[in-house]
Amino acid sequence: MSISFKLEAFEGPLDLLLHLIDKNKINIYDIPIVEITEQYLEYIQNMQTKDLDLMSEFLVMAATLINIKSKMLLPKDETKNETEEDPRQELVERLLEYKMYKYISVELKDRELDAARIFFKESTIPKEIEEYKEDVNVSDLLSDLTLAKLHKIFESVVKKQVDKIDPIRSKFGTIEKEEINLSTKINEIQEYGIKNKSFSFRGLLEKQANKMEIIVTFLGILELMKIGQVIISQDNLFEDIQITFIADRIAEFDESIVLN
């Protein structure tokens, strides 16, 4: 099946999922998860985007779909009396909600067109009246604000800022500051691939110095799969993945793919 348009056209993972459901004319309440998951993965494989943040959001959705798919393939637990919730339920709810806002935003756009046809007027206060304008009374403004209160407010601002910092990841201080260049890593993998032709995924990861390098290596493999430089195979579930380098030369990569 040929992909006739670019994935970048989608706003996000839900948008793509909605499109697939639309295209297949499927009832949103009854998504054939296997079919949709396969199509979804196919789209992701053809993704042209280099935005890793965006890419990861699509991947999360793909993982969700696969998770649901696997749950549905598992035999029902007979020992449990209560009726188990359909694993698709939550996804369906999210999709319906998203669909509703998409619909509303079109309505809003329509209203905006109408509203744009009216004109307002600048305020034209006559001079005599303008002079009556009162100054803002600062002491009234600050009437119930004490220094202690101001101090408390600042503390809560600082607290909020601290909360935003992930204490676990922030401990990789020295590593984080070191920029790992995705394109460099991809080239390394390619050189390794030309030399070794076929190699173990696990083995490759074990050669990495730290977590960040492992992540970048993993992303590099994904990227190489996407452009068809490598193919992967796995004999059984949870077994090591075998990577085979099928290209005959190293593909050039944009230097701008940098992971901080």
Next chain:
Amino acid sequence: MELKRLEAVIEAILFTMGEAVELERIAAAIDHDEETTKKIIRNMMDQYESEERGIKIIELESAFQMCTKQEMYESIIKIAHIPKKHVLTDVLLETLSIIAYKQPITKQEIEAIRGVKCDHAVNKLVEYNLACEIGRLDAPGRPILFGTTEEFLRSFGIQSLEDLPVVHPEKVEDFKLEAEEEIQLKLDI
């Protein structure tokens, strides 16, 4: 003051100020209670609407503003300079719809609905004065709560948040029926 005179004063106030003026302030200026003042203004709104006039009064939550009628647009653009409008992309519109219906809402909640990061979209909406901070959620990190502005109401011709477009239940039913008919052709697992 007799009614005609009060109407004249309100007309003068709304004309002079140009911007939206809170009911509270108008009531104080004409020395009447808010309930009465609202009745007078609503009555004026009907008059402007029914008579062949070029201007009208719109209501924005509890404020009122004078503006031209929509059908005057073609003639006015021959003279007036049209203020440049921000182009709202689909992403911004979707984000704005979510804020409008779910306010007060945090960025995290918006992200949960859209499935993608929304920092950029929310910041743009704040910059365009269509959304604004309306407080902090009492939860870890005290995340900022967002809501829509008066400018939002004005830009979309909405009187109050109760006036937001709704998805009619029949419409939702339609979506479902459509899909159900079509699914007959498809294999399900």
Next chain:
Amino acid sequence: MELKRLEAVIEAILFTMGEAVELERIAAAIDHDEETTKKIIRNMMDQYESEERGIKIIELESAFQMCTKQEMYESIIKIAHIPKKHVLTDVLLETLSIIAYKQPITKQEIEAIRGVKCDHAVNKLVEYNLACEIGRLDAPGRPILFGTTEEFLRSFGIQSLEDLPVVHPEKVEDFKLEAEEEIQLKLDI
């Protein structure tokens, strides 16, 4: 176009423009010659004058302008006398506390701390004379540095910024620990 409709268009144009509009331009907008246009406007002037209205049209050389009637001034002054209630919102308070403790600070830095745009808040604080520009940062774009004013010190009855309550470093450490605990909780689920 019939007369009533032409009058409505002229009303809309004069309202929107606010300033004086040349007869020539009005005539062009309603697609009639100047002589006819002038007659229509003069007739409108009489109507506004005789009816109990808050606004009127005045003639200036060969231009026309819409304005409020003199006798309305008193009521409009009342509106100016009942200014919008100025309040320090949560947004303003937070921004003020950041400026007080982190000055000199740029808007960009405040934004980095709060995670949202702060133009409006900073402008308001400057308007209230609680914050002001105290220089420029020696960096690309030479961004403005903000600090608190003497008025700020006076309002809190303090002599200098050194009198501000201190944020203890241990406190920040505590925050960090709390945040870590919260994250741990999340991971445990």
